[in-house]
Amino acid sequence: MAKGGYGWSLDGALPVIEDHSRAKHDVLRAYLINYLRILAQHPRSEGIRVTLVDGFAGGGRYRTESGEEVSGSPLVLLEALQEARALVAMDRKQRGIRTPYVIDAHVHLVEQNRSTCAFLRKVIADSSLASSSDTRVTIHGNDFHRALPGILKDIQDRQRRNGRSVFILDQYGWSQVNLDAVKQIFAELPYAEVFLTWMIDNLINFLSEQMIDKLNPALQRTGLGQAITAEQLLAIKQTDSGLDGDLAWRRAIQTLMTGQIRASSGAAFSTPFYIVPRNSRRGYWLLHLARHWRANEEMKRIHWESNNLHHPGGAGFNMLGYLGNHGQLAFDNRFDEHAHQATRDALRRDIPQRMSQLHSPIRFGDLVQLTANETPARLDQLQEAVFALSRERQLTVTTQSGATRRGAHSIASEDLIELPTQLWLLPN
Ligand SMILES: C[S@@+](CC[C@H](N)C(=O)[O-])C[C@H]1O[C@@H](n2cnc3c(N)ncnc32)[C@H](O)[C@@H]1O
Structure with a gap:
């Protein structure tokens, strides 16, 4: 719902990056490098074609509180490609494989806001990473949903065999991505993987009698309108009268929604870690959606390896479980030795x-x-x-x-x- 967020313009100052965005960029970077290295493992392969899609790209650059310039997700994708190419060359050299390996990438960047898109075009024009002979960058000044059919066609034409691709759908709030679009991605590209951010706390904090008229159209926009109504969510909120009721109904709503997001998006697997960045109290979901178990496993490995995010939830088969006997957090998974x-x-x-x-x-x-x-x-x-x-x-x-x-x-x-x-x- 919340439009809010960062603002980019050619004559303005760079927006200050928030902690949760940096944490997300680290996970994304680590995941993409690992993904590309795994694809390159076959000794006889000479290369792959891959497509990365940043559907809510933003302006491409930020500054930190202390004034340092840092990359936005479009540059994170290009940096991950560069790092993966270097690591793959090193891996193969160590294994005595002489055949050179080419990662032929097409990167689609979609940004709807005109001023942000103008800024992004400049950032990309100034980046040497975007002019690598193995990387093609296309910028779409458009709504993601409108740009999607052309992007899907491009992937199908260029990568007839498997359409390997990663989509990053990093929306503000939770109601800007229509899950029918994700469903279309999986229907046409079974090997695609999708990162979807979902500010679940925005929805939960908005939940009140007065907001029903706004929440229902927002649920419709996400494609969840048939499965979940605001009245239903409000009823869950109001049924719990226990002392620790807040956690109980939050947990119930989160469990309902992750299941519905997975079902409505057509993904078989998701990692619904509820992410609370260190130094921040604002939690959100960084959902990794895929049709294949292996992709889900790799995503979990990255969370355990990078451990700069944590997930307050259960440890066993109760990952979304919030409650201990007295309503307290059952477990706060920091992906560390204790969590192990x-x-x-x-x-x-x-x-x-x-x-x-x-x-x-x-x-x-x-x-x-x-x-x-x-x-x-x-x-x-x-x-x-x-x-x-x-x-x-x-x-x-x-x-x-x-x-x-x-x-x-x-x-x-x-x-x-x-x-x-x-x-x-x-x-x-
Ligand atoms: C959270 S910001 C993106 C941040 C960026 N992914 C990063 O990590 O650096 C969301 C961006 O999506 C853009 N946006 C919002 N709705 C959109 C839509 N329907 N299609 C494409 N872009 C959209 C906004 O203008 C904003 O720049």
Whole structure:
């Protein structure tokens, strides 16, 4: 809803960047570099074509409180491409691969505001990164939704095989991106990945009788109007009368909305970390949406590696869980050693419980996919928890040939996990 935000103009001062934007840029940069390095791993491959789309690009430059100039997301994309090219060349040299590798990138930058777009054009014209022979930059002074069909066509024409692409939809507030557009991206490009920011606190703080007439059209604009109404959200807010009611209804609304955003966008996987940047109290979602589990796993790895953001939520299969017994935050995940321990302990409790709810053995890979949207845990953490449980005889793990596993990280997708007979009746 809130239009607010940064302002760029050719004759004005640079806007001062907020903490949460810097934290987001760090995650984005780390993710893109990792993404491009993974694509480049095949030794016989000579290169890839990839498209990066910044759908809400902004002006491309900021300054910090202390006056230092820093990059906006368009430059973060170009810097990530440059860094990835250097790292891929180094990786391949170390592996003795002589074939040069080309990352042929098309970067689409979309910015609707005329003055911001003029500023962006200048920033890009002045950047040497935008004139690399392997990078083409197209700037669209347009609404993202209007520019999207042309961008999708460009990707399909240029990358007929798989249309690998990353879309960054960094809106102000929460109601500027229509999820039908995200659905169209996934329908036409199954290998696309989408970063979507969603200022959930703006919506929650606005929720009142007086705002219903404004919230319903905003929900319609996002494409959630059929699934969620403002009256429904308000009813959730008003039903809780407990002492710690604030956290309870916030949690209920957040759980409802993440599920609906994933469903309405056509993504199979999302990482709904509720991000509270260090030094800031303003929380928001940095959603990573994808159709493939592997992309979800890589996003979680980046959160654990960069750990400059935190997620106040559950550690096991209760990632959105806010409440402890007395309504306090159940756990504040800072993606650090303490969070690692808490995740391990929670998984050791939650996995047998989930198994008993399922009432049947399950392949390890299926358990991983089934719980991907519920847990911050990475694959290796799930492997370690399952292995520890098997050593404690709370589970059995059997390979396809009927053998047992000797190490956690050798647990494979096809391995069958079962509860010992006496544990199938564990209370839920
Ligand atoms: C949060 S700012 C972007 C910040 C930028 N992504 C960064 O990280 O440096 C959102 C930008 O989207 C632009 N915008 C708003 N609605 C838009 C739309 N429908 N299509 C394209 N741009 C839009 C705004 O003018 C604003 O510059």
